[in-house]
Amino acid sequence: MTRLKKLQVISYLAPNWFGFYEAVLAYLGRMLGLETQLKQGECDPLLDPLLLQDQLDLAFICGLPLIRYCQIVSDQLQPVVAPVMQAPRYQNRPIYFSDVIVNAASNLARFDDLAGTMLCYNDPGSNSGYNLLRHRLLQGRYPQPFFGKVVQSGSHQRSIRWVVEGRLDCAAIDSVVLEQELRDFPELSQHLRVVEILGPYPMPPLVAAQHLDTYLIQQLQLTLLQPDVELKTAMERVGVQRFAPVELAEYEAIAEIYNAALKAGYLTIS
Numbered sequence: 021m022t023r024l025k026k027l028q029v030i031s032y033l034a035p036n037w038f039g040f041y042e043a044v045l046a047y048l049g050r051m052l053g054l055e056t057q058l059k060q061g062e063c064d065p066l067l068d069p070l071l072l073q074d075q076l077d078l079a080f081i082c083g084l085p086l087i088r089y090c091q092i093v094s095d096q097l098q099p100v101v102a103p104v105m106q107a108p109r110y111q112n113r114p115i116y117f118s119d120v121i122v123n124a125a126s127n128l129a130r131f132d133d134l135a136g137t138m139l140c141y142n143d144p145g146s147n148s149g150y151n152l153l154r155h156r157l158l159q160g161r162y163p164q165p166f167f168g169k170v171v172q173s174g175s176h177q178r179s180i181r182w183v184v185e186g187r188l189d190c191a192a193i194d195s196v197v198l199e200q201e202l203r204d205f206p207e208l209s210q211h212l213r214v215v216e217i218l219g220p221y222p223m224p225p226l227v228a229a230q231h232l233d234t235y236l237i238q239q240l241q242l243t244l245l246q247p248d249v250e251l252k253t254a255m256e257r258v259g260v261q262r263f264a265p266v267e268l269a270e271y272e273a274i275a276e277i278y279n280a281a282l283k284a285g286y287l288t289i290s
Contacts, residue, residue, distance in 0.1 A: 027054055027077040030070065032061040032085065033224055034176050034197040036204060041080055043254035044226070044244070051243045052236075064145045065089065077232055078240075082224045084147035087275040090268060096230055098237060099271070101244045101263040102223040103255075105196060114264040115220035117195040118148035123183055124213045128190065131156070131216040137189035138169040140179045141289060147274055148194040149176060152218040154289050155277040165290040177201060184211040192218065200258055222270045241265055 031041050038060055045056040056078075061068060065085040070076050074096060081097075090097055102114035109117070122128040128137065142149040157166055171188060173179040179191035180201055195217075202209050226244075228237045244263045247255060255261070281287075 027056045028070070028075065029056050029058045029078040029080075030061050030068075030076055031058065031080040032065045032068075032082060033080050034194065034200075035060055036177060036197060036200045037080075037258060040254055040258045040260075043251060047248060047251040047254075048240060048243060050250075051248070052239055064143060066092075066145060074229060074231060077229050079227050080224065081227055082145070082147050083222050083271045083274045084151050084278060085145050086225070086227060087268070087271045088145075088278070091275065097227045097268075098230055099225040099266045099268055100228050100237065100241045102225040102266045103196075103260045104223070104262045104264050105199075106259045106261040107199070109195075110220075110261075112261070113220075114223040114225075114266055116148070116223050117217050117219035117221075118152040118192045119195050119198050119214045120153070120190060120192050120216035120218065121180070121183055121198070121212050122190045122215055123186055124211050125186075126189065126213075128213075128215060131160070133215070134190050135162070135166055136168040138171065139167040139289065140171045140173045140182050140188040140191045142173055142176045142179055142191075144172070144288075146176075146194075147221060148197075148218075149179070149192050150289060151274065151278050151281070152221070153192040154281045154286050156216070156218055157289070158281050158284055158286050164286070167290060170289055180208065180212070184208055190215075195219075196223075196259075203259075221274055222266065225266050225271075 031038060045058055048054050065071050065081055066089060104114050144150050173182055176193050176197045182188045183191050
């Protein structure tokens with residue numbers, strides 16, 4: 021295993037977990053003698069030259085861009101682990117949900133009430149914020165357009181704020197991101213109501229580039245399955261119970277609903 025290399029790591033996930041990812045990498049550094057450099061992704065993973073040119077070593081990434089990327093560039097990214105959340109709804113499995121939220125002061129109480137409302141979403145490459153919501157429209161055989169207005173916010177956290185402020189009516193939010201935002205800003209909870217829960221689907225994983233040494237990838241996985249006290253403290257802060265090994269095949273279900281929507285003509289949320 022090469023110990024002198026600085027691993028280039030990126031997070032394409034919500035910034036409110038960035039500190040946790042720093043703790044994960046610090047732990048790997050302590051245990052494996054690795055030097056790492058972590059940055060927050062600023063664009064769609066499928067448009068990022070660093071990923072497309074195989075210049076990244078590790079990435080925290082949503083399941084949808086992961087499986088789409090692997091369909092384009094096969095065998096370049098290997099899922100290593102995914103977090104298992106503590107809350108009972110996660111069933112001690114590496115899964116998550118998409119919580120459809122509205123302003124608590126509104127009269128919106130169920131999904132059908134969202135017809136004609138103003139929706140905000142984080143980005144079209146998001147499984148929780150876009151793909152699952154589009155799949156819900158397809159499942160329900162709702163006529164298009166369903167929403168009165170659709171606006172891209174750029175992030176889950178901004179979507180949450182826009183719904184709280186009443187700028188837009190609803191949004192589909194990664195359940196883990198929403199729970200962390202409510203831990204960080206508990207006053208937001210009185211302004212939000214969940215009207216629909218979509219999922220579960222496989223949790224966004226930590227992936228490793230296949231250009232890394234196979235032994236190193238195995239050591240990364242084994243090390244994260246046995247966190248030390250310091251990492252466990254960081255895990256507790258974000259509600260993570262443990263890490264679980266995951267495989268690429270587990271994310272095929274996400275690709276299936278993505279492809280089904282496109283085949284049915286649901287090219288966008290509308």
